Amino acid sequence: MIYGIDTFSFHDVLEICKNPNKAQLTQEAKNQIIKSQNNVKQIVESDRTVYGINTGFGPLCDVKISEEETAQLQYNLIISHAVGVGKPIDKEFSKIMMIAKIHALSKGFSGVSLEVIERFIVMLEKDIIPVVPEQGSVGASGDLAPLSHLVLPLLGLGQVWVGNEIFETAEILEKNKLEPLVLGPKEGLGLINGTQFILAHAIKGLEKFEYLLDLADMTAAMSLEAYRGSSSPFKKELHDIRPFEGSKKVAARMLKFLKDSDNLKSHEYCDRVQDPYSMRCVPQVHGASRNAFEHLKIMAETELNSVTDNPIVLSAEESISGGNFHGQLMAMPLDYATLAVAELGNISDRRSYLLLEGKYGLPRLLTESSGLNSGFMIPQYTSAALVTENKTLCFPASADSIPTSLGQEDHVSMGSISGRKFNQVLGNLVNILAVELMFAAQGLEFRRPAKCSKIIEENHAIVRLKVAKLEDDRLIGKDMLAIAELINERKFVVNF
Structure with missing residues (x-):
């Protein structure tokens, strides 16, 4: 099964949960992802105003953000939106969210980098699964809060499942020699806009x-x-x-x-x-x-x-x-x-x-x-x-x-x-x-x-x-x- 290219059934997703190696990124899929990221880079360089790339979010869409501030904008987006409450959803639900998010981003219309998508894949393969609270999404501008918690471990924040236990992300990244990522223009928005919590x-x-x-x-x-x-x-x-x-x-x-x-x-x-x-x-x-x-x-x-x-x-x-x-x-x-x-x-x-x-x-x-x-x-x-x-x-x-x-x-x-x-x-x-x-x-x-x-x-x-x-x-x-x-x-x- 190929992320971004093949049509997945719900049974395919459950099979990938059991064996993450069942799905992969081919060069064709990687090319789509790289092309999408390059499109975002060109938008930033052109200085055109595009929502979420060089503007604030939601009602702050009329606030222009400079090119130098785009990385901070994406980081702020994730940490400010990770406000879920309640007990964690089952680990398998989080895995399904990851698989669905990888598949959607790999179609090449979101501007999220290959590095970010490959980190999600590595986490799946190593059984490092984000902890996501069950409450806090209104299911409209995407599942913003749950997806923010899903993304926190990319930044070295939040908590993750390893086996049946929960650990601080920083501890697990260090153990696996993985560095926290720095998100580029639109990447935070591409990661947390979506319906993957509902879909899982x-x-x-x-x-x-x-x-x-x-x-x-x-x-x-x-x-x-x-x-x-x-x-x-x-x-x-x-x-x-x-x-x-x-x-x-x-x-x-x-x-x-x-x-x-x-x-x-x-x-x-x-x-x-x-x-x-x-x-x-x-x-x-x-x-x-x-x-x-x-x-x-x-x-x-x-x-x-x-x-x-x-x-x-x-x-x-x-x-x-x-x-x-x-x-x-x-x-x-x-x-x-x-x-x-x-x-x-x-x-x-x-x-x-x-x-x-x-x-x-x-x-x-x-x-x-x-x-x-x-x-x-x-x-x-x-x-x-x-x-x-x-x-x-x-x-x-x-x-x-x-x-x-x-x-x-x-x-x-x-x-x-x-x-x-x-x-x-x-x-x-x-x-x-x-x-x-x-x-x-x-x-x-x-x-x-x-x-x-x-x-x-x-x-x-x-x-x-x-x-x-x-x-x-x-x-x-x-x-x-x-x-x-x-x-x-x-x-x-x-x-x-």
């Missing part, structure tokens, strides 16, 4: 969302087996006449999960006419979430392969001050995706509830000795609490805007908040699905000796590796956490 949260969230979509289908199939529901709502003929891609895919997957199930065949001609919506409408609800995933994926990969700083330097004669840094294009799909993730949890909780009702051969609360034992009564409370928490997190951050920069930046996206909420809701969904898996696995115990499909039996066995059948009350909070760990480690078989 989209990319990392997409990775988890993709797996949880598949897991939700499998979990629904296991619940349907335990409930002894019908597979008829998943027939191809039904979905061909309402052909949304997401619902068609889920319906086909559900039929595969349920194929050759002795359990479902055993009540094929029972007098139950139809199942509740949370069992019957899995393709429509999960499918809608899949459609949202695909939309966010397209938007994120477009952003990943874009130039998002300002001004854009087209040549020594032409630069454009525009709004490519504005996060709205990512904020809205992230808010939509957050709702889609929350709905996977919402319908999962309803399936969990159905399994507790004591209908169709299942005992109440999935225990044969209820009364003395509470069985699985309270884990559904946990699920319900998480579902409601997710609902409160579904308010779209992109619906809000607070003017900043003395009114110069009078409409902002709040996309950084959209990205953070998206990942928070995904984390809650893991625990909601863990509850459903625990219930579904218990429900299957009451359907024996009938067997489910091969893949459902395989996943049931995975649950049982960590969590035994519940006979009498025990500390089942540990069981929930054990299943959540299996989910986070991707132990379940969710594809064919």
Whole structure:
């Protein structure tokens, strides 16, 4: 993979995170970078007034800066904008930010030097990763505060991750015989204008969302087996006449999960006419979430392969001050995706509830000795609490805007908040699905000796590796956490 030249997918970025040597700068990419830097040099020498090169920033854009002061201007920009607060984002988010920033700068429209870009690459390869606080970006004039913290280590400032520990940057640079850099004209602005904080949260969230979509289908199939529901709502003929891609895919997957199930065949001609919506409408609800995933994926990969700083330097004669840094294009799909993730949890909780009702051969609360034992009564409370928490997190951050920069930046996206909420809701969904898996696995115990499909039996066995059948009350909070760990480690078989 070649920075600045190739079109990256979000999977490519995750692969580079694991192995930074997977991407490189070819001479072609280096030539683009050098050409861009030379264009900025010529602008400085021409004495033309160009925003961010020889002017102040934001509302100070009408203040002219002399050629001698340009280096100080860029340094001041970074240290004055590094005002993030809150706990650090996960190290992998910072790595994704670095990769996305390198890729955008390497396209040759930002005027950032080869030396700066190569330093970022060296830091990636040596696992020297900037510490970035999670709060402080309004997602409009780029993710200014988070990106400033990302850039601080280039100047010998701030903190960095090495392994799983945090160190002062100066200590690590000295240890690796790396000198702090001095930024040239426009370099500071090119480095901190952009949407890489928002984008990192989209990319990392997409990775988890993709797996949880598949897991939700499998979990629904296991619940349907335990409930002894019908597979008829998943027939191809039904979905061909309402052909949304997401619902068609889920319906086909559900039929595969349920194929050759002795359990479902055993009540094929029972007098139950139809199942509740949370069992019957899995393709429509999960499918809608899949459609949202695909939309966010397209938007994120477009952003990943874009130039998002300002001004854009087209040549020594032409630069454009525009709004490519504005996060709205990512904020809205992230808010939509957050709702889609929350709905996977919402319908999962309803399936969990159905399994507790004591209908169709299942005992109440999935225990044969209820009364003395509470069985699985309270884990559904946990699920319900998480579902409601997710609902409160579904308010779209992109619906809000607070003017900043003395009114110069009078409409902002709040996309950084959209990205953070998206990942928070995904984390809650893991625990909601863990509850459903625990219930579904218990429900299957009451359907024996009938067997489910091969893949459902395989996943049931995975649950049982960590969590035994519940006979009498025990500390089942540990069981929930054990299943959540299996989910986070991707132990379940969710594809064919």
